[in-house]
Amino acid sequence: MGVEEKFKQSVKGIHSLLAILLIGFISVLTILFFTVKDLASPTTNTPVISPDYVEVLGNEEDLDKIENGIHVRTGFVEGEGLMLVxxxxxxxxxxxxxxQNRMSKEKWLATIRWMQETQNLWDLGVNEEPILKYLSTYYAPNQIGRRANLENVEWYHLNE
Incomplete structure (x- = not known):
């Protein structure tokens, strides 16, 4: 067998190896795509609980504990629609x-639509209205300034 024949066989072997690797790579990507896609769309209303939360709070029952009107795990204000949020x-x-955000119901809805259009947020269906009501009730724009006006204060003058 001449040098040319050996070279041709080597090239065929390399092509075969590359084809096998490409098929394997495409297969792995396909599996990952469908796995991640399934993880991104919730099939139940059961929250995903990180092991870190269980470790910090002690057990899963404590994860949705409310203390002083605040949901301990998230810091959300207690109210109707809390668990949907x-x-x-x-x-x-x-x-x-x-x-950290404060928006009107219309702005929260616009934000949800943006997340659905650009961030793959699923259709909230019948949960959308209670979620919007919760967010616009507890996280509405804050109309109060830095502090209340001072009233009934006895002012004094500094002498120079």
């Missing part, structure tokens, strides 16, 4: 992203 919002991002 916990289940639908904190599966993708921190509760801080919600609590």
């Amino acid at each position: 916990v289940q639908n919002c904190t599966s993708c991002h921190s509760a801080k992203l919600v609590t």
Whole structure:
């Protein structure tokens, strides 16, 4: 067998190896795509519980504990629709992203639509209205300034 024949066989072997690797790579990507897609769309209303929370709070029953009107795990204010917000919002991002914002019902709806259009947020269905009501009630724009006006204060003058 000449050098040319050996070279051709080597090239065929390399092509075969590359084809096998490419098929394997595509298969892995396909599996990952469908696995991640399934994880991103909730099939139940059961919240995903991180082992870190269990470790910090002691047990799973403590995860949804309310103390002084605050949901301990998230910091959300206790109110009707709280668990819907916990289940639908904190599966993708921190509760801080919600609590640091203050918006009207219309702005919360616009934010939800933006997340649905650009961030793959699922259709909230019948849960959308209670979620919007909760957010616009407890995380509405704050109309109070830095402090209340001072009233009934006895002022004194400094002498120079």
